[in-house]
Amino acid sequence: MKALITGCGIGxxxxxxxxxxxxxxxxxxxxxxxxADDVGSFLNIASNGLSALRILGAHKQVMAAGIPTPRMVMWxxxxxxxxxxxxxxxxxxxxxxxxxxRSDLYxxxxxxxxxxxxxxxxxxxxxxxxxxxxxxxxxxDDGTQATxxxxxSAEGVHSTTRTLxxxxxxxxxxxxxxxxxxxxxxxxxTATPGTYHMIFGKHAFFGHATAPTGETxxxxxxxxxxxxxxxxxxxxxxxxxxxxxxxxxxLISHSHVAAGLPVHDLPPVPTWHKGRVTLMGDAAHxxxxxxxxxxxxxxxxxxxxxxxxxxxxxxxxxxxxxEQERRQRVERVxxxxxxxxxSKAAGPVGRVFRxxxxxxxxxxTASQESLSWMYRHRVDL
Numbered sequence: 001m002k003a004l005i006t007g008c009g010i011g012x013x014x015x016x017x018x019x020x021x022x023x024x025x026x027x028x029x030x031x032x033x034x035x036a037d038d039v040g041s042f043l044n045i046a047s048n049g050l051s052a053l054r055i056l057g058a059h060k061q062v063m064a065a066g067i068p069t070p071r072m073v074m075w076x077x078x079x080x081x082x083x084x085x086x087x088x089x090x091x092x093x094x095x096x097x098x099x100x101x102r103s104d105l106y107x108x109x110x111x112x113x114x115x116x117x118x119x120x121x122x123x124x125x126x127x128x129x130x131x132x133x134x135x136x137x138x139x140x141d142d143g144t145q146a147t148x149x150x151x152x153s154a155e156g157v158h159s160t161t162r163t164l165x166x167x168x169x170x171x172x173x174x175x176x177x178x179x180x181x182x183x184x185x186x187x188x189x190t191a192t193p194g195t196y197h198m199i200f201g202k203h204a205f206f207g208h209a210t211a212p213t214g215e216t217x218x219x220x221x222x223x224x225x226x227x228x229x230x231x232x233x234x235x236x237x238x239x240x241x242x243x244x245x246x247x248x249x250x251l252i253s254h255s256h257v258a259a260g261l262p263v264h265d266l267p268p269v270p271t272w273h274k275g276r277v278t279l280m281g282d283a284a285h286x287x288x289x290x291x292x293x294x295x296x297x298x299x300x301x302x303x304x305x306x307x308x309x310x311x312x313x314x315x316x317x318x319x320x321x322x323e324q325e326r327r328q329r330v331e332r333v334x335x336x337x338x339x340x341x342x343s344k345a346a347g348p349v350g351r352v353f354r355x356x357x358x359x360x361x362x363x364x365t366a367s368q369e370s371l372s373w374m375y376r377h378r379v380d381l
Contacts, residue, residue, distance in 0.1 A: 001309070004029065004138050004146055006126045006161060007154035010105060011281030011298035013113035013120075015154055017056045018306035020116055021381060028113070029124035029138065029146065031155070035110070041181030041258075042217060043105065043289065044069070046097045047088040048377050049296025052303050055381060059095075061108045066100030067211045068194045074358065077201040079245030082358040087196060087292065089375040097292070099209060099217060105295060126153075126160050131275040150315050151277045152305070154298070157264050159283035166271035173267055174226045175288050175341045177205075178260035180237065181219040186251055199248060200354065204240040205344035206248040218251055221290075221344050226262050233257050263288050265338060268331055273319035280305055280322075285330040290344070291337035293374065297330055303379040310381075333374060 001024045005012045008030035016026035045053070045062060053059040070090065074082040088097030114120065125141040129151055136151045153161035162169045192210070199206040208218040220237055230236050234257040241248035266286040272279050281298035305322050312318035343354050 001025070001150065001315075002027070002148040003309075004136065004148040004151045005154055006124075006138070006151070007031075007156060007159075007281075007283070008110065008120055008122075009154065009156060009281075009298075010109055010295045011154035011156075011283075011302060013109040013118070014053070014056060014058075014299050014302035015152060015280060015305060016113050016118045017058075017109075017116060018302040018381070019309070020118065021056070022306045022310035024306070024309060026118060026152075027146065027148070028118065028120045029126070029140065030120060030122045031125035033123040035122065041179075041219065042099055042101045042183070043295055044087065044097060044099055044292030045105065046292055046296045046375060047091050047095060048375050049293070049299045050095055050098065051091055052296065052299035052379055055303055055379070056112070056299075058109060058112050061112070062100060062105060063095070063098050065104040065108060066098035067209070067217070068096050069099045069196055069209050070096035070194060072196040072198055075197065075199045075246065076355045076358075077199060077244035077246075078355075080355065082200070082355065086371075086375075089372060126155070128164065129161070129277065131277060133275075136276040149276065150309075153277070153279045153283040154281050156282040157266060157286035159279065161277065162269065162279055162283055165274050165277055165279065168270055170267040170269060172264035172286065175263045175265060175338070176223050177221040177263045177288075177341060177344060178224050179219065179221055179263050179289065180233065180257060180260045181217075182252075182255040182257065183211075183215050183217050184251065184255040185214065186216045186247070186254060197246075199244060199246050200344070200358070201241055201244040201248065203243075204237070206241060206244075206246070208247070208251065216251060218248075218255070220248070220252070221263070221341075222260065223344070224260075229259075233260050263341065265334055265341075268334075272323045272327070276315055278305070278319045278322065285326075285334055287330075287334040287337045288341045289337075290340035291333055291374070293333050293337065297333060300377070300379045301326060301330075303381060307379075307381050329377065336374070 003026040128139045130137040205221040265288045280301045308318040308322045
């Protein structure tokens, strides 16, 4: 069997490596003409994601490039302590969640795929495909095509394959937030390394953690109408946090602020697969970054999809089993993450209610025990 994989973000190389583990050849086709070594800010790889990457032999490289971030402390914009929660649950060997530059994670999984002689072609944007019944033929916008036994879309939230697969495919849902991130030296930062401090501000949400090197990794979520883009984001962000207690406004003023990115997730996707074509990762179930699970779910998908293709007698039953095993879990994560995103964009009345209820919420629904369904989940081959 030969698999064509569209998309060389995180899910594409992870899927190709998982397929190689079960004896299936894969070739990756990336829409962009260049590699993404310098693209994006940073993200969270939770303990369940590291567990999946361990199966592919890539977890140690990821951990070495990231910083351990096992705890989160929540604050209101007025400086009130709202509570503490775990950022993932440690694996049996003590491995905890890590924060890593997206470019570093991309580089690691891409290089691991290349080291296993997996072909990656760039400048190959899928525009259509043909399912002949015995093969699938992918057509790219440069006029070329590729033929394989199955086609796997790892194209992300804006997947072309998803719209080709089914007429009723939902469009990405804008969460109401623009996301920003940066890394800077901040001399007055004395926070304990490995602890995220999350601030539910009066007008926006802010998070920061200190690396062992002393650098501060920060991100901000700003409620704003989609497409309403100023000429310079920095003064807008500083103004959003100027009335909050804490270091957010000062930290941003000392940082380089790149253009903000609108945050999207996906409503439930009715059709994950048809014929010889299937979706995986964000193409099937994009979640906002609020739960820190996007990359981890993609790594889990890669393992489960490979196992199903190995164990089932044909691709039709394999894709159906993959969806059966994954749909309930991933949609639960998407829903959980959306609730967190909504709390970040609360209005004046909602903010008061949120700050009153947050301590109760953290104790009842964000404790280690109540979130074990998300962090203790283990996939295997």
